Amino acid sequence: MTSLTYPQLPESCLVVLIGASGAGKSTLASTWPASQVLSLDALRGAVSDDCGCQEATGDAVDVLHLERRMARRKFTVVDATNVTRSAREPLVAAAKRHGMPVIAVMVATPASVCVERQGPRPANRTVPADTVRAQHKAMVHSHPTLLAEGFNEVLFADSLYQLLPYLKRLSEKRTADLGLDGGEGLGDLLLVRRVFGEEILPLWRWKPGSDVAGGDRVAEIRLGQQYLTLALRTNVDGEGDYGFDVLLPCPHDDECPGYAWAPADSITCLFRALNGDLDTSEDIVCTVHGGVDDVDQEADDHALQALRETVGSVR
Known part of the structure; x- marks a missing residue:
């Protein structure tokens, strides 16, 4: 069954964003309610006070709590680079254990743009150009193998109808703030x-x-x-x-x-x-x-x- 809010995604599923650093994964992830997004950057910050601390990645994965959301059959988006099979395997396995479909969403921004976007970032969030290009190459090479890894469907970010539901959610919040929904609003x-x-x-x-x-x-x-x-x-x-x-x-x-x-x-x-x-x-x-x-x-x-x-x- 397809959700009216997210036209191309099941109502209960795991969405795994795949893309190089700077591809725009976090921007895309922000179009869903924050409660539905598990961000590796945010979790690195939660365990180390530094969202860019790569050494804290393992600890961040430990507190991902993906298993608990899958057990509750909650729509979940994982915002991380996920360009390697080893990074994706535990995500797919967690969903499969609870009978949840897994959707791969490729954020296929050109490598040159991903590299350019590193410039304005703080030092602890900047990824070297060679690493970004390697991530992009790994993402491209992973595309033919994703179904074999256990993903039920592979989509590209550009094919998602996310602007409409995002604006709908912002509109509802603004309406509530103004008290136009019958509530008190912010007054x-x-x-x-x-x-x-x-x-x-x-x-x-x-x-x-x-x-x-x-x-x-x-x-x-x-x-x-x-x-x-x-x-x-x-x-x-x-x-x-x-x-x-x-x-x-x-x-x-x-x-x-x-x-x-x-x-x-x-x-x-x-x-x-x-x-x-x-x-x-x-x-x-x-x-x-x-x-x-x-x-x-x-x-x-x-x-x-x-x-x-x-x-x-x-x-």
Whole structure:
């Protein structure tokens, strides 16, 4: 039986991605729900804190838990190079033990492209060009033998109808976030997620009744004893745009009784704010001292007044 969501794949099967490093296997794998994908890179990271640590591959395979998913007849995608028969054999055997069909998906990106894609990767994820070419050659040579190895079907990635189900899943998530599915959705956290990312949502708390932002809505991000205070600005620059400010120490007076704010438009801004890297930002505006330009002008006015008094005393 063929799934309506994945037109060319059985509803319960093991999908083994086969391709050289840089072929795009992980990109393809990401079009399926994360719970269905067993990534060798991710598992290397789980056992060694380094997704590119090749020495941890054996340990990563040990925690693959493929056997348990096959026993439950769960649709599963294995995201790994898998260009050698020895790498594929235990995967096929695990599926066969539980009567699960095994589908080989060849990600046949040209070798030159695979090599080119190594350039932007971090050092621990970069595979030497000679190795990539050898992987690509092994993938090509493996194609005629895959059915004999026990695969029920061999497909090429380009033949999969993955864009439609991927967009469907993203659409459903977006609809749920907006509350258009009848649920509550993210509501007033929608903008928070868009600016700072969904990982910050569990730490976010609105602070009703707070007056530190001149009437604008105030929130707090807290984890243990560390926290940041933010204000939601609904008329940025007087142009009606939305944005967030983060509360910082006044850069002009350590004993200032007012509140100093600086724009925060990314998670990096929050990190820099808590780390003290924004304490001298030129964008800080204090409710007492104003911005940097205001303080500079005040200093100039004092200097001019002192000069006048000096000239007057000489006369």
